[in-house]
Amino acid sequence: MMDLSAINPLLFIAGFFVAATPLIFAAIGELVVERTGVLNLGVEGMMIMGAICGFATAVETGSPLLGFAAAALGGAALSLLFAFLTQVMLANQVASGLALTLFGLGFSALLGQSYVGIKPPRLGDIDFGPLADIPVVGPILLSHDIIVYLGIALVVAVWATLKFTRAGLVLRAVGENHDAAHALGFKVKRIRTLAIMFGGACAGVGGAYISLIRVPQWTEGMTAGVGWIALALVVFASWRPFRVLLGAYLFGGLVQLQLNLQGVGVAIPVEYLAMSPYVITIVVLVVLSRDSNRAPGSLGRIFHASH
């Protein structure tokens, strides 16, 4: 029996933020990586590594925040493997990214064996005092944990760095034309390696948000394609930070809607609702693929300074 009135609109909209946060972290990290001209398809693998590293650390120490720090470290550590393969060993980026995902899924399952069925410590929401009592705005915007706000701040920081700072300019130069950047004396490989590690750390935090807050539990392969959706989101955003934010909220909203519809027993079978996020991602990719010529000029190409 369908009963839409069972959905609380305020909780529903507030849920957008929770659903969108893992995507925001993973996608903004990958955006920076791709702006330096590197395509890392290992986002899913780095997320799941972050998910287990964060979960295990939070359970062992009792501190969710330490968990998120460990998740960032775990994601960055795994991304170093990708950096080594693509920057030092000059391996194909698509293949290396896939390898990272396959390896990450296996390795996380191995690490997580003794953590199945445990509840992690809870990360409380930030206390905004009386502000949180403002009708509508309070429950929707001011009722979240610190990671949600950190995600938004990160997007703003990435946008500002890319647009206004010298580091951002160098980063973009490396991504648009690595030969020219090299000729100007920039350390292409070093810059790319740093970007890859940043991407890994972000993906790790995104993954930990799933295991520590959104679900909150550890199960094998629990990221369930969010890393891949984050990759699609970067294309959707035409490599621009604020469109990542917009896309993540749209997407988070759809996921939230789908979950709520499952909850109230709408007349569509659960399986078809569950496949909807993936179908929608494909539709969005099709609609926006005309825009894909905005991709950084050197994206996915191997750089080797032969002279």
Next chain:
Amino acid sequence: MITLVKRPEPSRAFSLAAPLLAVLATMVFGGLLFAALGKDPVLAIRTIFWEPLFGEFAFFYRPQLLIKGAPLVLIAIGLSLGFKAGIWNIGAEGQYIMGALFGAGAGLAFYPADSVLIFPLMVLAGALGGWIWAMIPAVLKVKFGTNEILVSLMLVYVAEQFLASMSLGLLKNPEGFGFPGSRNLQQYASAHNAELITGTGMHWGVVAAFVAVIFAYVLLARHRLGFAIRVTGEAPRAAKFSGVDPARLVLFCLGTSGLLAGLAGMFEVAGPSGQVTIDFNVGYGFTAIIVAFLGRLHPVGILLAGGLMALTYIGGDIAQSKLGLPAAAIQVFQGMLLFFLLAFDLFTNYRLRPGRAEVV
């Protein structure tokens, strides 16, 4: 200081040696991993690589080699065609599921009729299912320039949901006492992909895998389309000038890999697995990516790599039951293999030269 110098020609010797080195390195580092898990590394490696072939129960495990290897080879052959040309189908897992659903659906539609035509029809349906699923990213790429990597991968999750829906709904066994899952095709003679020679593991899927290897070999070595695939991968601009139609190539490569993955799924569901169930797919579509690379995207190489990977599956199972090695450890082991392969591949195209980097 050691510098990398590009070889004028890729080294043939290293191209052949890289997979072997990768296997050796994986054994060493895999052994270290197993040791870290508190298992005897030498015993674990021996159990994985030796036991299935020459151990006490080898007569039981050897047929498994064909059963596990066939879908891997079948899928990897298809993937390798696209990978060679820079067309990335990474959604073979989804095409495998759809092939199984179409194949099983076609068979079960005639239950309990008895006819020699049912099995061939299922083969066609399975191929069609996989082909259709792969044509979605292919057509979207050709028409709209949509990224085939992301679309084919997204469709894996969609296919998994279809699989769940079918095994709980349309294809559910009406006499299954409410349990999810379809009728067992092994008990339906007209639809059963039975062993061709008892006790060998040889079934039609294995035959199909060998045929696919030969087909791919001839295609790449002799046919114009094979030439188009090779030249597109090695020199895209040259391909343009030699009149290769990129759209046709995308449709062909993705379509063929989907078709072969669909066949693999169909042979599996009608044979070794027997049933459409929620957990029917076990990751062959993803492992096949490793197989394709480990086999150097060469048909004969893929045949060997498929055998090796099947060995790690079977040996992994034995190590799991005998030594208590976690299943995930084998997954890590397989992932490592791809890492090492990609790393060692450097020396196919580059050589090391001691001395200072030249400053220009």
